[in-house]
Amino acid sequence: ELFPICGLTATPGRSYEHTPVLVDTFESTLFTPTLGERFQEDPLEYFRSEDYLARPVHKVVNTHITIPNNNHKTDETQDDFIDRMDRVIVRDLERNAQRNRLILKELLSIPEGELTLVYACSVRHAELLSILLNHRQRSATAISTNTPRYYRLKLLEQFKARKIQFVTNFGVLTTGFDAPKVKNIVICRPTFSEVLYEQIVGRGLRGEKFGGTKECNIIDFSDNYERFGDQQAYFRFQNFWNNNTMSFS
Incomplete structure (x- = not known):
């Protein structure tokens, strides 16, 4: 006997290869909820207004650091470039004192007590930011794939209990992590x-009706990549912010 099912996905735009497969699985059937004229063009606004989703407040901090073309191979595609970033460009960024001072200044401006997830450039970068925050009397811990699982869970429980304000991390806390009160x-x-950007931002978008927050601040540090221009992921989410984006030099 046939019965109706509903398919849900957290990453509907996962890739050009997999999205058509997902669409075909459900015979291209799209159910559009009737939310009224006000929300017809922006269904997300309905879920924000009803407190199912937190309202994102987006802030871009310009680092004024330029990654010149000579850091790219002549025949390198953007995908090849991204694959190589951890080994070359990110290594340079994590060691950049000017950039780290800017990050620390931004973190210290966050009011005490507001739970904060920090996505660092590397394991070493996460550890550095944690040390700098603790040196300034702000409770912080660093977590990565190198952190033993039992100890990682213990630290995250302390974070949820507000005994730790900042969790700096690399390579973890993008999926399978639940801390609704992240501000x-x-x-x-x-x-x-x-996809990665959606997963990161999603850690803070649970609304009050789901035990989350009314608003969540999303803070991006923006570097200038000459070859690819404005290609960092947050540029492709302009509509998501509802023009609620602040840019700081």
């Missing part, structure tokens, strides 16, 4: 993948 998402790492 700030700080993205220090260059992020070009839309």
Whole structure:
């Protein structure tokens, strides 16, 4: 006997290869909820107004750091470039004192007590930011794939209990992590993948009806990549912010 089912996905635009497969699986059937004229063009606004989703407040901090063309191979595609970033460009960014001072200044401006997730450029970068924050008497811990699982879970429980304000991390806390009261998402790492960016931002978008917050601050650190221009992932989410984006030099 046939019965109706509903398919849900957290990453509907996962890739050009997989999206058509997902669409075909459900025979291209799209159910559009009737939310009224006000929300016809922007269904997300309905879920924000009803407190199912937190309202994102987006802030871009310009680092004024330029990654010149000579850091790219002549025949390198954007995908090849992204694959190589961790080994070359990110290594340079994590060691950039000017950039780290800017990040630290931004983190210290966050009011005490606001739970904050920081997405660092590398494991070493996450550890550095944690040390700098603790040196300034702000409770912080660094977590990565190198952190033993039992210890990682213990630290995250302390974070949820507000015994730790900042969790700096690399390579973890993008999926399978639940901390509804997160108030700030700080993205220090260059992020070009839309899927990864969605996963990071999603850690802070649970609304009050789901035990989350009314608003969540999304803070992006923006570097200038000459070859690819404005290709960092947050540029492709302009409509998502509802023009609620602040840019700071």
